Amino acid sequence: MxxxxxxxxxxxxxxxxxxxxxxxxxxxxxxxxxxxGFLTIQYVRNEGIAFGMLHNLESEWKATLLGAxxxxxxxxxxxxxxxxxxxERLLFLAMGLxxxxxxxxxxxxxxxxxxxxxxxxxxxxxxxxxxxNVADAAITxxxxxxxxxxxxxxxxxxxxxxxxxxxxxxAGGAEMSELVAQLQSRYDSISSFxxxxxxxxxxxxxxxxxxxxxxxxxxxxxxxxxxxxVRKYFVADGEKAFFYVPDERxxxxxxxxxxxxDSPLLFLLGRGNIGRDFEVxxxxxxxxxxxxxxxxxxPKVPHPEFAYLLLEVSRNDLLxxxxxxxxPIGQRNEYRLTDIRLNPKIPDRRFKLDIPSHVEVVEx
Numbered sequence: 104m105x106x107x108x109x110x111x112x113x114x115x116x117x118x119x120x121x122x123x124x125x126x127x128x129x130x131x132x133x134x135x136x137x138x139x140g141f142l143t144i145q146y147v148r149n150e151g152i153a154f155g156m157l158h159n160l161e162s163e164w165k166a167t168l169l170g171a172x173x174x175x176x177x178x179x180x181x182x183x184x185x186x187x188x189x190x191e192r193l194l195f196l197a198m199g200l201x202x203x204x205x206x207x208x209x210x211x212x213x214x215x216x217x218x219x220x221x222x223x224x225x226x227x228x229x230x231x232x233x234x235x236n237v238a239d240a241a242i243t244x245x246x247x248x249x250x251x252x253x254x255x256x257x258x259x260x261x262x263x264x265x266x267x268x269x270x271x272x273x274a275g276g277a278e279m280s281e282l283v284a285q286l287q288s289r290y291d292s293i294s295s296f297x298x299x300x301x302x303x304x305x306x307x308x309x310x311x312x313x314x315x316x317x318x319x320x321x322x323x324x325x326x327x328x329x330x331x332x333v334r335k336y337f338v339a340d341g342e343k344a345f346f347y348v349p350d351e352r353x354x355x356x357x358x359x360x361x362x363x364x365d366s367p368l369l370f371l372l373g374r375g376n377i378g379r380d381f382e383v384x385x386x387x388x389x390x391x392x393x394x395x396x397x398x399x400x401x402p403k404v405p406h407p408e409f410a411y412l413l414l415e416v417s418r419n420d421l422l423x424x425x426x427x428x429x430x431p432i433g434q435r436n437e438y439r440l441t442d443i444r445l446n447p448k449i450p451d452r453r454f455k456l457d458i459p460s461h462v463e464v465v466e467x
Contacts, residue, residue, distance in 0.1 A: 108184050108195040108202070115203025116210075119237040123211065126221045140227045147220040147234045173209035177202060186394075186419060193252050200245035207238035279385070282396075283378045289421045290371070295320040295449050298440040300327075305435040317440075319371055323359060324454040338456040345456040354458050357467040368438075371423065380404075386413060394418050407431075 126132045126144060133146040180202045187194050211218045218236070225231035301314045313333075318326040327337040335348040339359050346355040377383060381400040391397050392415070400412040408430065415425035422445075427437040458464060 105184055105187075105195065108199040111196060111199025112202030112206070115200055115237065115241045116206045119203065119207030119241070120210065122237050123207075123219045123221070127219060132221070141225065143223045143225065144221050145223055145234065147223075149218045149220045149234070173205050173212070176205050177209070180205070191252075193248055197245040197248035197252070200241040200248070204238040204241035204245065207236070207241075211238075279383060280378070282398075283383050286416060286421055287377050290423075293371075294446055296371070296443060296445050297447055297449065298443040300441075301439045302329075303435075303437040303439075305437075307433060318449055318453060320449050320451075320454065324451070325368070326454050336456060338454060340451075340454045340456075345458075347456060347458070347462070349462075352462045354456070354462055354464050355467055356464060368426075371426070381412075391415070395424065 126146065132144050135144045136142075137144055180198050184195065184198050184202070187198070208218045218238075220234040220236045220239070222236060222240075223231060223234045295318070297316065297318045299314070300317045301312060303312045304310065313329050314331045315327065315329040317328075318324075323339060323341050325337065325339040329335045329337075333348070333350065336345070338345045338347070342359055344357050344359045347353075377400065381402055384399050384401075386397040386399040388397050394417060395415050396418055398414045398416060400414065402409075402411070409428045410431045411429050413425075413427035413429065414423050416423055422443055423440070424443075425437065425439045427435055429435050
């Protein structure tokens with residue numbers, strides 16, 4: 104979707120420049136009634152911003168200031184294209200329109216010192232909308248789509264930006280309860296996901312890192328493919344769990360009891376209830392990344408496998424980008440997720456491990 108957003112931006116940019124060139128170099132179109140009394144093409148120099156605003160402002164710095172604003176705006180749009188979850192298709196369309204429109208007017212101003220407008224909507228001689236161009240139309244459409252998405256979000260999870268935009272510390276009980284409720288709702292709505300992962304293990308001075316891809320699907324299907332430094336697989340098909348290291352020519356097979364399993368990794372599929380099962384507090388860390396909030400989850404009932412969990416959650420979309428399992432004896436398993444795709448269609452066959460005939464199968 105990110106590539107599609109950039110393609111939309113480039114298409115709008117190209118269409119804007121081509122339409123301006125065509126009208127500017129076709130004298131007959133400098134004042135051409137397309138629909139008499141309603142739509143007219145006419146040549147207009149706009150030294151302001153969209154729809155002629157600031158056109159009459161006199162300042163030697165105006166062109167430089169408007170150009171700088173355009174560059175900053177493009178940078179902001181690109182940032183959000185790279186940060187927006189891939190399932191937000193409408194937002195990618197909106198940002199592509201914004202990007203192409205802003206660039207179209209910026210290049211026009213850079214080359215000529217002004218922006219060329221040529222589309223005029225009017226009602227006979229009684230009313231006329233400010234003359235605009237393809238770039239202006241794209242920018243307006245992009246803003247409209249963002250506003251539409253903001254005010255028609257179907258559930259609390261998709262309105263995840265509401266709480267983070269307040270910009271407050273989450274130490275207060277009411278704010279924390281609201282965040283926990285939104286986070287729970289977010290993951291209750293996820294039926295499957297896929298991502299790249301990096302797993303870092305620490306144990307009293309020993310540390311190593313592995314990486315690969317992970318797929319998960321309700322109710323308890325998991326596919327972990329470790330690619331670096333050693334290829335290995337952990338696969339759960341809902342009934343059995345398989346651990347396979349090709350170099351060792353051995354597969355460990357065990358029963359998977361989903362009803363009684365409380366593995367922290369299943370939390371990524373909405374298993375359990377954060378507010379019911381954990382005491383939640385904000386964790387302030389030196390390594391916390393911008394736009395993230397860190398949460399410490401301490402089980403209300405002591406757990407034999409971990410002392411507490413650390414979650415790093417995006418303030419923008421309430422997605423967990425890092426989950427750290429801290430065991431009672433101090434070992435730490437940190438899972439960092441990137442390139443997350445929510446609710447992709449994953450066939451059940453992806454969670455079946457084809458066991459080669461030459462490997463040993465060990466039932467546990």
